[in-house]
Amino acid sequence: xxxxxxxxxxxxxxxxxxxxxxxxxxxxxxxxxxxxxxxxxxxxxxxxxxxxxxxxxxxxxxxxxxxxxxxxxxxxxxxxxxxxxxxxxxxxxxxxxxxxxxxxxxxxxxxxxxxxxxxxxxxxxxxxxxxxxxxxxxxxxxxxxxxxxxxxxxxxxxxxxxxxxxxxxxxxxxxxxxxxxxxxxxxxxxxxxxxxxxxxxxxxxxxxxxxxxxxxxxxxxxxxxxxxxxxxxxxxxxxxxxxxxxxxxxxxxxxxxxxxxxxxxxxxxxxxxxxxxxxxxxxxxxxxxxxxxxxxxxxxxxxxxxxxxxxxxxxxxxxxxxxxxxxxxxxxxxxxxxxxxxxxxxxxxxxxxxxxxxxxxxxxxxxxxxxxxxxxxxxxxxxxxxxxxxxxxxxxxxxxxxxxxxxxxxxxxxxxxx
Ligand SMILES: *[C@@H]1O[C@H](CO)[C@@H](O)[C@H](O)[C@H]1NC(C)=O
Ligand SMILES: *[C@@H]1O[C@H](CO)[C@@H](O)[C@H](O)[C@H]1NC(C)=O
Ligand SMILES: *[C@@H]1O[C@H](CO)[C@@H](O)[C@H](O)[C@H]1NC(C)=O
Numbered sequence: 076x077x078x079x080x081x082x083x084x085x086x087x088x089x090x091x092x093x094x095x096x097x098x099x100x101x102x103x104x105x106x107x108x109x110x111x112x113x114x115x116x117x118x119x120x121x122x123x124x125x126x127x128x129x130x131x132x133x134x135x136x137x138x139x140x141x142x143x144x145x146x147x148x149x150x151x152x153x154x155x156x157x158x159x160x161x162x163x164x165x166x167x168x169x170x171x172x173x174x175x176x177x178x179x180x181x182x183x184x185x186x187x188x189x190x191x192x193x194x195x196x197x198x199x200x201x202x203x204x205x206x207x208x209x210x211x212x213x214x215x216x217x218x219x220x221x222x223x224x225x226x227x228x229x230x231x232x233x234x235x236x237x238x239x240x241x242x243x244x245x246x247x248x249x250x251x252x253x254x255x256x257x258x259x260x261x262x263x264x265x266x267x268x269x270x271x272x273x274x275x276x277x278x279x280x281x282x283x284x285x286x287x288x289x290x291x292x293x294x295x296x297x298x299x300x301x302x303x304x305x306x307x308x309x310x311x312x313x314x315x316x317x318x319x320x321x322x323x324x325x326x327x328x329x330x331x332x333x334x335x336x337x338x339x340x341x342x343x344x345x346x347x348x349x350x351x352x353x354x355x356x357x358x359x360x361x362x363x364x365x366x367x368x369x370x371x372x373x374x375x376x377x378x379x380x381x382x383x384x385x386x387x388x389x390x391x392x393x394x395x396x397x398x399x400x401x402x403x404x405x406x407x408x409x410x411x412x413x414x415x416x417x418x419x420x421x422x423x424x425x426x427x428x429x430x431x432x433x434x435x436x437x438x439x440x441x442x443x444x445x446x447x448x449x450x451x452x453x454x455x456x457x458x459x460x461x462x463x464x465x466x467x468x469x470x471x472x473x474x475x476x477x478x479x480x481x482x483x484x485x486x487x488x489x490x491x492x493x
Contacts, residue, residue, distance in 0.1 A: 101148060103138055104157040106185050111137060111144075111160070113182035118165065121173040121198065126166050142167070149188065159188035161212075166195030175199055179218070181206040189213060190236075196220035196244075203242070205230040213237055214260075220244035227252060227266070234258065241265040243286070248272065251287075256280060256297075266290065267307070275313075287311070288330065296336075299323060309333055309353070317341055317359075332356050332381065340382070345394055350378040354385070355402060362389030373397040376424070382406065383429065391416065391435070397424065404429040404454065409487060411437035412455075420451050427452040431469060434459050434479065434487045459484035 112132065120127050129142045136158075138146035143164040148156035163186065166174045174197020183192065184206035191214060192207070200222040207216065208230025215238060216231070223245040231240065232254035240255075243265045250273035251266065263284040271287070274294030278285065281302040288309035295315035299306070303323050307330040316338035320329070329344065330353040339361030344352060346367060359382070367373075374380075374397035387406040395401055396415035412430065417439055419425035428451070435458040440447075447453060454469035455462040457479050 101136075101138075101156065101158050103136065103146065104149065104159055106187075107158075107160045108132075108137065110182045110185035111141070113180045113185075114163075114165075117180040117182075118175045118177035118199065121176050124167070124172045124174055124197075126172075126175060147188070160186045161188050162191040162193075163189060164191075164193040164195070165199075166193075166197055168195035173197065174221070179204055179223075183207060184209050186210070187212075191215040192217070194218040194221060198222055200224065202226075203228055203231075203247075207231065208233050211235060215239045217241040218245070219265075222246055224248065226250075227255065227271075229254060231255060232258060236260050239263040239265075242269065243267040245269050250274075251276060253277075256282075296320070301325065304328070306330070314358075317344070320344060327351070329353065340387075347372045347374045347378065347397070350374070352380045352382075355381040356384040359385040359387060362387060363392040364394060365392050367394050375399070391430075399425060400427040401425060402427070402429045403433070405432040407487065408433040408435060409459075410435065411439060414439055420447055420453060421445065423448050423450065426450065429454045429470070430458065431456045432458075434484055436460050436484075438463055459487075 115127065115130055126142060129140055131140065134140045138144055138158045144160055145162035146158040147161045149159045174195055176198040178199060178201035181204040183204060187210060189210050190212045196219065198221060202225030203218065203223055205228035208228060211234065213234050214236050217239065219241055224247060226249040227242065227247055229252045232252055237258055238260050240261065247269040248271060251271060253276035256276050256278040258280050261280045262282060264282055265286040267286045268289040270291060272291040275292055275297040277298045278300055281300050283302055284305040285303060286305065286307045288307040290311055292308065292311040292313055294313060296313065296317065296319045298319055301322055302325060304325050305328045306326060309330045310333040312334065314335040314337065317336055317340060321341045321343050326349050328351040329349060332353045332355045335358055337358040340354060340359055342364045345364055374395065376399055378398045379400040380395055380398045381402040383402040384405045387408060389408065390410035391408060391413055393413045393415045396413065396419050412435060416425065416428060420428055431454045437460050438455055440463045452468045454467060456467065456469050456477055459479055461478055
């Protein structure tokens, strides 16, 4: 009975040994090996990091022994194809590993079969070698959370296959090269948390994800592709109206918080498919529409809308009653909180409702109605009402005042009546 199994194992064994022999017979290209030497000499492990411990150049085949390498036979060679490095990952990316220190050598560009290069968090400094722009097969460049400085090389704009460029968490300066935003294959562009500045170029490539938060960009919103699903420009110095966003119907995540955008919020941005709408700390005025453009669906679980710290006016719109986490604090909102909001907080679908620092005049919690769930975060302080007893779970910075001085309330209501 054991015989057929034995033969199966034998076949498998022969197959595997044949494979590994073939791999061992295949040599890494001399140019790639020289480049790896140079990479090894320009970077080192920080104490308590052991990425390079496997990089032993005396070993017969780096492709099967070095951590961070993936190789493939060179498709252009015929007889005995050499192995080429197609993917290079520098650093372990393990939590608690301090990573690498040193710099990125221009010799990286000798790994001409490279399709992907990743550098994990560490202290690697110096500039991004412009020579990376010669690696025409590159699809992914991810050099994040290090100390890279200098400009974003314009040469990267010539990579025809580049799909993802993530240079976030470094000290890069200067502008975004306009040519970069025209790369034909680029889908994901993440330059967050650097020192980049200047005005943003118009984006014409069919990007899906654009994250430029935490830089020093200024000026107006550029025109952006209709394909965009994720956009963050949080914490920059941008201003002007939001009109150009009206046509971006695929957006599911929009964060323009902490800028100086002004004017009213386009009605089309209030739609449940755009389930994260973060516009806090700008100079936005006007109100929230009373009905949704597409009123077939409602905001639901997982949705977050933060319009706090603007100059929004008018009454609260019932449209936002389904939002799970809603911040409207520090605006100029008036009127009574709609019943729909109270109901959503009562049933627990609205988990956070911050309305402090407005001019609201009532929260219709009927006497004898069941208490609001303990899990709800509700803040009504500093409005034109005495907040209902036991409803207050304000953040520490909401201030201790329970109501706004009466003269302020009279002034805004007079102002609104004019
Ligand atoms: C990279 O390639 C160039 C040209 O082929 C060569 O002159 C140079 O020595 C190589 N550098 C390294 C570090 O391999
Ligand atoms: C960007 O596009 C807008 C129109 O969508 C145009 O008015 C503006 O001049 C363009 N900016 C640049 C720098 O090309
Ligand atoms: C905010 O907008 C108002 C007009 O709506 C304008 O007067 C004011 O200068 C703006 N403030 C800033 C800081 O942009």
